[in-house]
Amino acid sequence: MAGMKALLRLSLLWVSIATQTAAHQQPLADSRLAINGVPFATRAYWMRVANQALSDLVSPCPFGAFGTAIVNHTSGEGLGELVCIGANSIGSTGEIAAINNCTAVLTSPTGPYNLTASQAQTAFKSLSLYTNAESCPMCASAIRWAGFKEYIYGTSIDTLIEKGWGQIRIASADVFAASYDLSAATRLMGEVLTNETDPYFAWQYDPEYACPVGCGRQKGSCAKMK
Template structure:
Protein backbone atom coordinates (compact mmCIF):
# COMPACT_ATOMS: atom_id res chain seq x y z
CA UNK A 1 0.00 0.00 0.00
CA UNK A 2 1.38 3.39 -0.99
CA UNK A 3 0.81 6.17 1.51
CA UNK A 4 0.92 9.85 0.69
CA UNK A 5 4.17 11.35 1.97
CA UNK A 6 2.33 14.15 3.71
CA UNK A 7 4.86 14.70 6.45
CA UNK A 8 7.58 15.46 3.89
CA UNK A 9 5.21 17.71 1.95
CA UNK A 10 4.29 19.67 5.05
CA UNK A 11 7.86 20.04 6.26
CA UNK A 12 8.67 21.65 2.94
CA UNK A 13 6.39 24.48 4.10
CA UNK A 14 7.69 24.87 7.62
CA UNK A 15 10.48 23.73 9.87
CA UNK A 16 9.25 21.24 12.42
CA UNK A 17 8.09 22.99 15.58
CA UNK A 18 8.39 21.47 19.03
CA UNK A 19 6.35 22.46 22.04
CA UNK A 20 9.29 24.39 23.49
CA UNK A 21 9.50 26.51 20.33
CA UNK A 22 6.10 27.99 21.11
CA UNK A 23 6.91 29.06 24.65
CA UNK A 24 9.17 31.97 23.79
CA UNK A 25 6.69 33.67 21.49
CA UNK A 26 4.81 36.80 22.48
CA UNK A 27 2.17 37.58 19.86
CA UNK A 28 -1.04 35.55 19.74
CA UNK A 29 -0.61 35.04 15.99
CA UNK A 30 2.86 33.58 16.39
CA UNK A 31 1.75 31.29 19.22
CA UNK A 32 -1.30 30.10 17.24
CA UNK A 33 0.79 29.34 14.16
CA UNK A 34 3.39 27.50 16.21
CA UNK A 35 0.87 25.21 17.84
CA UNK A 36 -0.98 24.67 14.58
CA UNK A 37 2.30 23.45 13.05
CA UNK A 38 2.56 20.88 15.81
CA UNK A 39 -1.08 19.80 15.39
CA UNK A 40 -0.58 19.27 11.66
CA UNK A 41 2.72 17.46 12.12
CA UNK A 42 1.04 15.18 14.65
CA UNK A 43 -1.84 14.44 12.27
CA UNK A 44 0.46 13.71 9.35
CA UNK A 45 2.50 11.29 11.43
CA UNK A 46 -0.45 9.42 12.95
CA UNK A 47 -3.02 9.43 10.14
CA UNK A 48 -1.87 11.11 6.91
CA UNK A 49 -4.93 9.87 5.03
CA UNK A 50 -7.20 11.84 7.38
CA UNK A 51 -4.97 14.65 8.67
CA UNK A 52 -7.24 15.92 11.42
CA UNK A 53 -4.91 16.69 14.32
CA UNK A 54 -5.62 18.50 17.56
CA UNK A 55 -3.80 19.91 20.57
CA UNK A 56 -5.18 21.15 23.84
CA UNK A 57 -2.91 23.86 25.21
CA UNK A 58 -2.94 25.49 28.63
CA UNK A 59 -2.64 29.08 27.46
CA UNK A 60 -1.93 30.32 30.99
CA UNK A 61 1.24 28.20 31.04
CA UNK A 62 1.83 28.12 27.27
CA UNK A 63 2.20 24.35 27.47
CA UNK A 64 0.54 21.41 25.70
CA UNK A 65 -1.88 19.45 27.89
CA UNK A 66 -2.55 16.64 25.38
CA UNK A 67 -2.69 15.58 21.74
CA UNK A 68 -5.25 13.92 19.51
CA UNK A 69 -5.46 12.63 15.93
CA UNK A 70 -8.30 11.22 13.88
CA UNK A 71 -8.54 7.51 14.73
CA UNK A 72 -10.98 6.25 12.14
CA UNK A 73 -9.44 2.79 12.08
CA UNK A 74 -10.01 2.27 15.81
CA UNK A 75 -13.31 4.15 16.06
CA UNK A 76 -14.69 6.42 13.35
CA UNK A 77 -16.20 8.67 16.00
CA UNK A 78 -12.76 9.49 17.39
CA UNK A 79 -12.19 12.67 15.46
CA UNK A 80 -8.98 14.50 16.30
CA UNK A 81 -10.70 16.84 18.74
CA UNK A 82 -12.62 14.00 20.39
CA UNK A 83 -9.42 12.02 20.81
CA UNK A 84 -7.70 15.03 22.38
CA UNK A 85 -10.57 15.62 24.82
CA UNK A 86 -10.58 11.95 25.76
CA UNK A 87 -6.80 11.87 26.22
CA UNK A 88 -6.88 14.94 28.46
CA UNK A 89 -9.67 13.48 30.57
CA UNK A 90 -7.66 10.28 31.00
CA UNK A 91 -4.48 12.18 31.85
CA UNK A 92 -6.24 14.55 34.24
CA UNK A 93 -9.11 12.60 35.85
CA UNK A 94 -11.43 14.18 38.35
CA UNK A 95 -9.92 13.83 41.84
CA UNK A 96 -13.42 13.18 43.18
CA UNK A 97 -14.70 11.09 40.23
CA UNK A 98 -17.06 13.92 39.34
CA UNK A 99 -15.90 15.14 35.96
CA UNK A 100 -18.94 17.37 35.43
CA UNK A 101 -18.46 19.52 38.51
CA UNK A 102 -14.84 18.83 39.51
CA UNK A 103 -12.71 18.02 36.45
CA UNK A 104 -9.03 17.30 36.86
CA UNK A 105 -8.11 20.03 34.40
CA UNK A 106 -9.12 23.68 34.48
CA UNK A 107 -10.74 23.74 31.07
CA UNK A 108 -11.23 27.50 31.16
CA UNK A 109 -7.43 27.72 30.81
CA UNK A 110 -7.34 25.53 27.70
CA UNK A 111 -7.22 26.39 23.98
CA UNK A 112 -8.09 23.74 21.39
CA UNK A 113 -6.02 23.78 18.20
CA UNK A 114 -7.29 21.67 15.32
CA UNK A 115 -6.25 21.40 11.67
CA UNK A 116 -9.83 21.43 10.42
CA UNK A 117 -12.83 23.43 11.56
CA UNK A 118 -14.65 21.25 14.12
CA UNK A 119 -17.68 19.38 12.87
CA UNK A 120 -20.91 19.91 14.84
CA UNK A 121 -20.09 16.92 17.05
CA UNK A 122 -16.65 18.24 18.00
CA UNK A 123 -17.87 21.84 18.17
CA UNK A 124 -20.50 20.73 20.68
CA UNK A 125 -17.89 18.89 22.71
CA UNK A 126 -15.81 22.09 22.83
CA UNK A 127 -18.76 23.92 24.34
CA UNK A 128 -19.69 21.17 26.80
CA UNK A 129 -16.06 20.67 27.79
CA UNK A 130 -15.70 24.39 28.48
CA UNK A 131 -12.55 25.31 26.61
CA UNK A 132 -11.82 29.01 26.50
CA UNK A 133 -10.84 29.21 22.83
CA UNK A 134 -10.91 27.12 19.64
CA UNK A 135 -8.44 27.72 16.80
CA UNK A 136 -8.57 25.87 13.47
CA UNK A 137 -6.74 25.74 10.17
CA UNK A 138 -8.95 25.05 7.17
CA UNK A 139 -12.73 25.41 6.99
CA UNK A 140 -15.57 22.92 6.69
CA UNK A 141 -16.44 24.17 3.15
CA UNK A 142 -12.84 23.72 1.97
CA UNK A 143 -12.59 20.24 3.47
CA UNK A 144 -15.81 19.40 1.61
CA UNK A 145 -14.49 20.89 -1.64
CA UNK A 146 -11.38 18.76 -1.21
CA UNK A 147 -13.68 15.78 -1.71
CA UNK A 148 -14.63 14.62 1.77
CA UNK A 149 -18.14 14.49 3.21
CA UNK A 150 -18.93 17.11 5.83
CA UNK A 151 -21.87 18.35 7.86
CA UNK A 152 -22.14 21.83 6.41
CA UNK A 153 -22.76 23.59 9.72
CA UNK A 154 -20.13 26.08 10.83
CA UNK A 155 -18.74 26.17 14.33
CA UNK A 156 -19.95 29.75 14.57
CA UNK A 157 -23.51 28.49 14.04
CA UNK A 158 -23.09 25.74 16.64
CA UNK A 159 -21.78 28.26 19.17
CA UNK A 160 -24.66 30.63 18.39
CA UNK A 161 -27.10 27.82 19.16
CA UNK A 162 -25.69 27.24 22.66
CA UNK A 163 -28.21 28.23 25.32
CA UNK A 164 -28.52 27.89 29.05
CA UNK A 165 -31.90 27.62 30.84
CA UNK A 166 -34.86 29.66 29.60
CA UNK A 167 -33.24 29.87 26.15
CA UNK A 168 -30.69 32.41 27.40
CA UNK A 169 -27.38 32.68 25.52
CA UNK A 170 -24.53 30.66 27.01
CA UNK A 171 -21.97 33.22 28.26
CA UNK A 172 -19.17 30.65 28.46
CA UNK A 173 -18.91 29.55 24.83
CA UNK A 174 -15.37 29.47 23.40
CA UNK A 175 -13.74 32.30 21.50
CA UNK A 176 -13.29 31.25 17.86
CA UNK A 177 -10.38 31.82 15.50
CA UNK A 178 -10.22 30.21 12.05
CA UNK A 179 -7.77 30.25 9.17
CA UNK A 180 -4.51 29.76 11.08
CA UNK A 181 -1.91 28.23 8.73
CA UNK A 182 -4.79 27.64 6.35
CA UNK A 183 -2.67 27.00 3.25
CA UNK A 184 -0.62 24.30 4.97
CA UNK A 185 -3.75 22.59 6.27
CA UNK A 186 -5.53 22.96 2.91
CA UNK A 187 -2.52 21.37 1.20
CA UNK A 188 -2.62 18.34 3.50
CA UNK A 189 -6.37 17.80 3.09
CA UNK A 190 -6.34 18.40 -0.67
CA UNK A 191 -3.74 15.69 -1.22
CA UNK A 192 -5.07 13.26 1.38
CA UNK A 193 -8.62 13.41 0.01
CA UNK A 194 -7.73 13.09 -3.68
CA UNK A 195 -8.98 9.49 -3.51
CA UNK A 196 -12.52 10.80 -2.95
CA UNK A 197 -12.53 13.05 -6.03
CA UNK A 198 -14.36 10.79 -8.46
CA UNK A 199 -16.33 11.58 -11.63
CA UNK A 200 -19.40 12.53 -9.60
CA UNK A 201 -17.31 14.99 -7.60
CA UNK A 202 -15.89 16.67 -10.72
CA UNK A 203 -19.31 16.84 -12.36
CA UNK A 204 -20.80 18.55 -9.29
CA UNK A 205 -17.89 20.97 -8.96
CA UNK A 206 -18.14 21.87 -12.65
CA UNK A 207 -21.89 22.36 -12.33
CA UNK A 208 -21.27 24.81 -9.48
CA UNK A 209 -18.69 26.71 -11.54
CA UNK A 210 -15.77 25.64 -9.37
CA UNK A 211 -13.35 24.51 -12.08
CA UNK A 212 -11.03 27.39 -11.16
CA UNK A 213 -11.03 26.23 -7.54
CA UNK A 214 -9.75 22.81 -8.60
CA UNK A 215 -7.14 24.33 -10.91
CA UNK A 216 -5.93 26.64 -8.17
CA UNK A 217 -5.66 23.78 -5.67
CA UNK A 218 -3.80 21.54 -8.10
CA UNK A 219 -1.40 24.37 -8.95
CA UNK A 220 -0.66 25.51 -5.41
CA UNK A 221 -0.87 22.14 -3.67
CA UNK A 222 1.03 19.54 -5.73
CA UNK A 223 0.99 16.04 -4.29
CA UNK A 224 4.13 13.95 -4.63
CA UNK A 225 2.23 10.72 -3.95
CA UNK A 226 -1.46 10.04 -4.18
CA UNK A 227 -2.83 8.08 -1.19
CA UNK A 228 -4.36 4.71 -1.92
CA UNK A 229 -5.52 4.04 1.61
CA UNK A 230 -6.29 5.63 4.94
CA UNK A 231 -4.53 3.43 7.45
CA UNK A 232 -2.91 4.98 10.47
CA UNK A 233 0.85 4.69 10.78
Protein backbone atom coordinates (compact mmCIF):
# COMPACT_ATOMS: atom_id res chain seq x y z
CA MET A 1 0.00 0.00 0.00
CA ALA A 2 2.83 2.42 0.88
CA GLY A 3 4.42 1.66 -2.47
CA MET A 4 1.18 2.40 -4.31
CA LYS A 5 0.82 5.76 -2.48
CA ALA A 6 4.39 6.70 -3.35
CA LEU A 7 3.79 5.77 -7.00
CA LEU A 8 0.59 7.83 -7.04
CA ARG A 9 2.44 10.84 -5.60
CA LEU A 10 5.12 10.50 -8.27
CA SER A 11 2.46 10.24 -10.99
CA LEU A 12 0.68 13.36 -9.74
CA LEU A 13 4.00 15.22 -9.55
CA TRP A 14 4.82 14.22 -13.13
CA VAL A 15 1.41 15.40 -14.34
CA SER A 16 1.86 18.72 -12.51
CA ILE A 17 5.31 19.28 -14.03
CA ALA A 18 4.13 18.26 -17.50
CA THR A 19 1.15 20.61 -17.26
CA GLN A 20 3.29 23.54 -16.16
CA THR A 21 5.86 22.83 -18.88
CA ALA A 22 3.18 22.59 -21.57
CA ALA A 23 1.66 25.91 -20.47
CA HIS A 24 5.08 27.58 -20.51
CA GLN A 25 5.84 26.29 -23.99
CA GLN A 26 2.57 27.37 -25.58
CA PRO A 27 3.49 29.26 -28.77
CA LEU A 28 2.96 33.00 -28.98
CA ALA A 29 1.63 34.69 -32.08
CA ASP A 30 4.29 35.56 -34.65
CA SER A 31 5.00 39.20 -33.84
CA ARG A 32 5.71 39.98 -37.51
CA LEU A 33 2.10 39.39 -38.49
CA ALA A 34 -0.74 41.88 -38.70
CA ILE A 35 -2.77 40.90 -35.65
CA ASN A 36 -6.19 42.39 -34.86
CA GLY A 37 -5.73 44.48 -38.01
CA VAL A 38 -2.55 46.16 -36.71
CA PRO A 39 0.59 45.62 -38.85
CA PHE A 40 4.01 44.89 -37.39
CA ALA A 41 5.36 48.31 -38.37
CA THR A 42 2.78 49.89 -36.07
CA ARG A 43 3.61 47.46 -33.26
CA ALA A 44 7.29 48.39 -33.65
CA TYR A 45 6.47 52.09 -33.53
CA TRP A 46 4.66 51.81 -30.19
CA MET A 47 7.29 49.50 -28.68
CA ARG A 48 9.79 52.26 -29.45
CA VAL A 49 7.49 54.69 -27.66
CA ALA A 50 7.58 52.36 -24.63
CA ASN A 51 11.40 52.50 -24.78
CA GLN A 52 11.30 56.28 -25.18
CA ALA A 53 9.15 56.56 -22.05
CA LEU A 54 12.33 55.90 -20.06
CA SER A 55 14.00 59.07 -21.38
CA ASP A 56 10.78 61.08 -21.18
CA LEU A 57 10.07 60.18 -17.55
CA VAL A 58 13.32 59.04 -15.92
CA SER A 59 16.55 58.66 -17.92
CA PRO A 60 17.72 56.93 -21.11
CA CYS A 61 19.54 54.43 -18.88
CA PRO A 62 17.73 53.83 -15.58
CA PHE A 63 18.81 50.61 -13.87
CA GLY A 64 15.26 49.25 -13.99
CA ALA A 65 14.66 50.09 -17.64
CA PHE A 66 11.01 49.06 -17.84
CA GLY A 67 8.93 51.39 -20.02
CA THR A 68 5.27 51.18 -21.04
CA ALA A 69 2.92 52.87 -23.49
CA ILE A 70 -0.87 52.45 -23.56
CA VAL A 71 -2.45 52.99 -26.95
CA ASN A 72 -5.90 53.25 -28.50
CA HIS A 73 -5.88 51.44 -31.84
CA THR A 74 -9.63 51.96 -32.29
CA SER A 75 -9.41 55.76 -32.62
CA GLY A 76 -9.33 55.64 -36.42
CA GLU A 77 -6.83 54.94 -39.16
CA GLY A 78 -3.09 55.40 -38.82
CA LEU A 79 -0.85 54.51 -35.91
CA GLY A 80 -3.50 54.98 -33.24
CA GLU A 81 -3.65 57.33 -30.28
CA LEU A 82 -1.24 57.43 -27.33
CA VAL A 83 -3.23 57.62 -24.09
CA CYS A 84 -0.36 57.56 -21.57
CA ILE A 85 3.12 56.26 -20.77
CA GLY A 86 4.80 54.87 -17.66
CA ALA A 87 8.29 53.95 -16.46
CA ASN A 88 9.77 52.01 -13.60
CA SER A 89 10.25 54.05 -10.44
CA ILE A 90 10.56 53.53 -6.71
CA GLY A 91 7.35 51.86 -5.54
CA SER A 92 5.86 51.40 -9.00
CA THR A 93 6.63 49.25 -12.03
CA GLY A 94 6.31 50.55 -15.57
CA GLU A 95 3.03 48.77 -16.22
CA ILE A 96 1.41 49.78 -12.92
CA ALA A 97 2.62 53.37 -13.37
CA ALA A 98 1.11 53.47 -16.87
CA ILE A 99 -2.21 52.03 -15.67
CA ASN A 100 -2.35 54.60 -12.87
CA ASN A 101 -1.38 57.39 -15.28
CA CYS A 102 -4.04 56.31 -17.76
CA THR A 103 -6.71 56.16 -15.08
CA ALA A 104 -5.81 59.73 -14.10
CA VAL A 105 -5.83 60.89 -17.74
CA LEU A 106 -9.13 59.20 -18.54
CA THR A 107 -10.92 60.52 -15.44
CA SER A 108 -9.46 64.04 -15.30
CA PRO A 109 -12.31 66.58 -15.38
CA THR A 110 -10.06 68.95 -17.33
CA GLY A 111 -8.70 66.31 -19.69
CA PRO A 112 -9.86 65.23 -23.15
CA TYR A 113 -11.88 62.25 -21.90
CA ASN A 114 -13.50 63.22 -18.57
CA LEU A 115 -14.74 59.69 -17.87
CA THR A 116 -16.13 58.30 -14.66
CA ALA A 117 -14.12 55.60 -12.89
CA SER A 118 -16.52 52.97 -14.24
CA GLN A 119 -16.23 54.32 -17.78
CA ALA A 120 -12.44 54.35 -17.52
CA GLN A 121 -12.46 50.70 -16.49
CA THR A 122 -14.61 49.88 -19.52
CA ALA A 123 -12.29 51.90 -21.77
CA PHE A 124 -9.36 49.60 -20.97
CA LYS A 125 -11.14 46.89 -23.00
CA SER A 126 -10.37 48.95 -26.12
CA LEU A 127 -6.73 49.75 -25.27
CA SER A 128 -3.42 48.03 -25.95
CA LEU A 129 -0.57 47.96 -23.42
CA TYR A 130 2.98 47.90 -24.83
CA THR A 131 5.84 47.19 -22.44
CA ASN A 132 9.48 46.70 -23.38
CA ALA A 133 9.92 43.63 -21.16
CA GLU A 134 7.66 40.76 -20.17
CA SER A 135 5.70 41.57 -17.05
CA CYS A 136 6.28 39.90 -13.71
CA PRO A 137 3.34 37.77 -12.46
CA MET A 138 2.03 40.70 -10.38
CA CYS A 139 1.94 43.08 -13.35
CA ALA A 140 0.64 40.44 -15.75
CA SER A 141 -2.20 39.84 -13.30
CA ALA A 142 -2.87 43.60 -13.07
CA ILE A 143 -3.06 43.74 -16.88
CA ARG A 144 -5.61 40.92 -16.88
CA TRP A 145 -7.65 42.47 -14.06
CA ALA A 146 -7.69 45.81 -15.92
CA GLY A 147 -9.12 43.99 -18.94
CA PHE A 148 -6.91 45.38 -21.71
CA LYS A 149 -7.71 44.38 -25.27
CA GLU A 150 -4.05 43.59 -25.99
CA TYR A 151 -0.79 43.12 -24.09
CA ILE A 152 2.42 43.33 -26.14
CA TYR A 153 5.87 42.86 -24.63
CA GLY A 154 9.45 42.93 -25.90
CA THR A 155 12.21 41.22 -23.92
CA SER A 156 11.13 37.91 -22.36
CA ILE A 157 11.53 36.83 -18.74
CA ASP A 158 13.87 34.06 -19.95
CA THR A 159 16.13 36.64 -21.58
CA LEU A 160 16.08 38.82 -18.45
CA ILE A 161 17.24 35.82 -16.42
CA GLU A 162 20.01 35.13 -18.96
CA LYS A 163 21.15 38.74 -18.55
CA GLY A 164 21.43 38.36 -14.77
CA TRP A 165 18.06 39.73 -13.63
CA GLY A 166 16.33 38.10 -10.69
CA GLN A 167 12.87 37.09 -11.88
CA ILE A 168 9.95 34.94 -10.79
CA ARG A 169 9.86 32.20 -13.42
CA ILE A 170 6.19 32.45 -14.26
CA ALA A 171 5.52 33.45 -17.86
CA SER A 172 2.76 35.89 -18.77
CA ALA A 173 1.24 33.11 -20.90
CA ASP A 174 0.89 31.02 -17.72
CA VAL A 175 -0.83 33.89 -15.87
CA PHE A 176 -3.19 34.38 -18.81
CA ALA A 177 -3.91 30.65 -19.01
CA ALA A 178 -5.00 30.71 -15.36
CA SER A 179 -7.24 33.79 -15.78
CA TYR A 180 -9.98 32.25 -17.91
CA ASP A 181 -12.62 33.05 -15.26
CA LEU A 182 -12.25 36.79 -15.88
CA SER A 183 -14.91 38.33 -18.08
CA ALA A 184 -12.59 40.28 -20.40
CA ALA A 185 -10.23 38.59 -22.85
CA THR A 186 -6.75 39.98 -23.55
CA ARG A 187 -4.68 39.08 -26.62
CA LEU A 188 -1.04 38.42 -25.75
CA MET A 189 1.83 39.11 -28.18
CA GLY A 190 5.34 38.44 -26.96
CA GLU A 191 8.93 39.19 -27.97
CA VAL A 192 8.17 42.11 -30.28
CA LEU A 193 11.21 44.13 -31.44
CA THR A 194 13.57 42.33 -29.07
CA ASN A 195 16.60 43.49 -31.07
CA GLU A 196 15.81 46.97 -29.71
CA THR A 197 14.42 46.13 -26.26
CA ASP A 198 17.01 43.56 -25.15
CA PRO A 199 19.91 46.09 -25.00
CA TYR A 200 18.05 48.10 -22.36
CA PHE A 201 18.48 45.14 -19.97
CA ALA A 202 21.90 43.85 -21.06
CA TRP A 203 24.30 46.37 -19.49
CA GLN A 204 23.32 46.26 -15.82
CA TYR A 205 25.16 43.04 -14.95
CA ASP A 206 27.70 43.04 -17.78
CA PRO A 207 30.36 45.75 -17.29
CA GLU A 208 31.61 45.25 -20.86
CA TYR A 209 28.23 45.82 -22.53
CA ALA A 210 27.70 49.19 -24.19
CA CYS A 211 25.45 51.72 -22.45
CA PRO A 212 22.24 52.89 -24.14
CA VAL A 213 22.49 55.88 -26.47
CA GLY A 214 23.00 59.08 -24.49
CA CYS A 215 24.66 57.32 -21.56
CA GLY A 216 28.21 56.40 -20.58
CA ARG A 217 30.00 54.25 -18.01
CA GLN A 218 30.52 55.89 -14.65
CA LYS A 219 31.79 53.88 -11.67
CA GLY A 220 30.77 50.63 -13.34
CA SER A 221 27.22 51.70 -14.15
CA CYS A 222 25.57 53.63 -16.96
CA ALA A 223 24.59 57.25 -16.41
CA LYS A 224 23.12 59.96 -18.57
CA MET A 225 25.77 62.02 -20.33
CA LYS A 226 25.73 65.71 -19.49
